[in-house]
Amino acid sequence: MSSMTKRSIPSDKLVALGACMTRVANDRDKSAFAELFDHYAPQIRAYSLAREPGSDLVADELVQEVMTRVWLKASSYNSSLANLNTWIFTLARNCRIDYLRRNSRYATEIDPTDMFNEMADEGPDPFQLAQQSRAEESIREGLKQLPREQSEILTKVYLEGKSHQQASDELKLPLGTVKSRVRLALKKLEVLVVR
Amino acid sequence: MSKSITHPFEELLAAYSAGSLPLSQALCISAHLEHCESCAQKLARLNRVGSELMQQLKPASASDELKNRLLDSLDSLTADDLPEQRPLSTDSSIPRCLHQFIDRGYDDLPWKRVSSDIQSVELCRDSNGAKVELLKIKPGGSATTHTHLGDEYTVILEGSFSDEAGVYREGDFMVRGTEDQHTPVATQDRECICLAVTEGPVQFTGLFSRMLNPLIRRNYA
Numbered sequence: 001m002s003s004m005t006k007r008s009i010p011s012d013k014l015v016a017l018g019a020c021m022t023r024v025a026n027d028r029d030k031s032a033f034a035e036l037f038d039h040y041a042p043q044i045r046a047y048s049l050a051r052e053p054g055s056d057l058v059a060d061e062l063v064q065e066v067m068t069r070v071w072l073k074a075s076s077y078n079s080s081l082a083n084l085n086t087w088i089f090t091l092a093r094n095c096r097i098d099y100l101r102r103n104s105r106y107a108t109e110i111d112p113t114d115m116f117n118e119m120a121d122e123g124p125d126p127f128q129l130a131q132q133s134r135a136e137e138s139i140r141e142g143l144k145q146l147p148r149e150q151s152e153i154l155t156k157v158y159l160e161g162k163s164h165q166q167a168s169d170e171l172k173l174p175l176g177t178v179k180s181r182v183r184l185a186l187k188k189l190e191v192l193v194v195r
Numbered sequence: 196m197s198k199s200i201t202h203p204f205e206e207l208l209a210a211y212s213a214g215s216l217p218l219s220q221a222l223c224i225s226a227h228l229e230h231c232e233s234c235a236q237k238l239a240r241l242n243r244v245g246s247e248l249m250q251q252l253k254p255a256s257a258s259d260e261l262k263n264r265l266l267d268s269l270d271s272l273t274a275d276d277l278p279e280q281r282p283l284s285t286d287s288s289i290p291r292c293l294h295q296f297i298d299r300g301y302d303d304l305p306w307k308r309v310s311s312d313i314q315s316v317e318l319c320r321d322s323n324g325a326k327v328e329l330l331k332i333k334p335g336g337s338a339t340t341h342t343h344l345g346d347e348y349t350v351i352l353e354g355s356f357s358d359e360a361g362v363y364r365e366g367d368f369m370v371r372g373t374e375d376q377h378t379p380v381a382t383q384d385r386e387c388i389c390l391a392v393t394e395g396p397v398q399f400t401g402l403f404s405r406m407l408n409p410l411i412r413r414n415y416a
């Protein structure tokens with residue numbers, strides 16, 4: 001309970017990375033960009049490899065796409081609105097969606113560019129978004145305490161990019177069970193409470 | 196007691212946040228999010244879940260070669276190297292995600308007659324075969340002519356309609372399964388335009404179309 005009311009203190013690391021973002025945005029500082037690369041590139045590669053194990057080329061391509069966006073969009077990134085880690089995640093997710101669409105066996109004309117917000121200053125009310133950053137710590141703590149069967153399903157959906165149906169096939173569970181486990185996990189993490 | 200549900204279920208929103216939802220369904224979520232502050236807030240937190248999960252992965256180190264290649268490319272990068280996102284518009288009921296299919300307005304689309312009450316225009320197909328279309332229901336008109344073989348996702352873009360479960364307004368989102376025998380009716384004051392995504396072929400329930408149905412189904416098999 002108390003963790004929800006006290007203001008979470010961003011880690012020193014995140015503060016340092018945020019400062020790098022500012023230097024990239026204002027001064028086009030390449031050494032600051034290199035620091036961002038050192039921190040995020042291994043994370044982005046791990047994210048890509050979670051979906052396609054062994055595909056190092058795909059992983060490198062995703063890093064290139066995401067970090068290119070970081071360089072070009074740095075000036076529009078607003079640290080008071082969006083957590084840097086979350087911004088990088090949404091960029092990685094969007095680039096992955098785009099990559100999968102371009103390389104899909106079954107083509108579709110649907111262009112995802114306008115479907116997923118890249119900037120944090122649109123969509124939710126900025127004031128409420130700032131309040132939400134307090135919940136960040138509780139999400140991290142909550143993830144640690146999830147029963148294995150629930151964290152497993154979140155991993156499948158978020159990191160391996162599996163649809164509910166695919167997760168149900170792989171885990172040999174009814175579709176309804178997959179959905180209810182996602183719901184239970186999110187309930188435990190308190191991400192669905194609108195304050 | 197039946198109650199209308201006008202927001203996507205949590206697990207659907209989570210799949211959208213994870214990027215693991217078929218793009219046709221994601222179109223519906225995206226259109227709904229432009230209208231719905233509470234789902235937009237939930238999404239912001241769901242994205243944070245994704246971010247935390249990503250940070251928990253064991254980092255996979257990147258080569259110096261990749262780093263140097265990227266650093267060398269920075270000076271030559273321009274905004275043209277990015278797919279440009281359209282700004283969110285407030286003076287149009289056309290959601291941003293649908294502008295790729297709709298140049299000017301709903302009126303200029305090649306609407307086709309479905310029934311005396313309904314016109315439709317197909318926007319595209321998803322890679323899984325799902326059909327993305329707009330439906331236009333005349334004021335007071337009934338949208339009851341079809342059920343479907345798969346789930347149907349609907350977002351109201353203009354106007355409103357009601358069925359046994361309640362009233363649906365602009366921005367409202369609903370999923371209906373195959374067993375739903377819903378009988379939505381557009382309100383009297385104006386026509387209603389919806390975005391509809393159907394996973395399977397539409398199944399007509401009229402007497403004549405009931406006879407045709409096995410054929411329709413076979414064509415999709």
Ligand SMILES: [Zn+2]
Nearest residue numbers: 202203231234
């Ligand atoms: Zn909503």
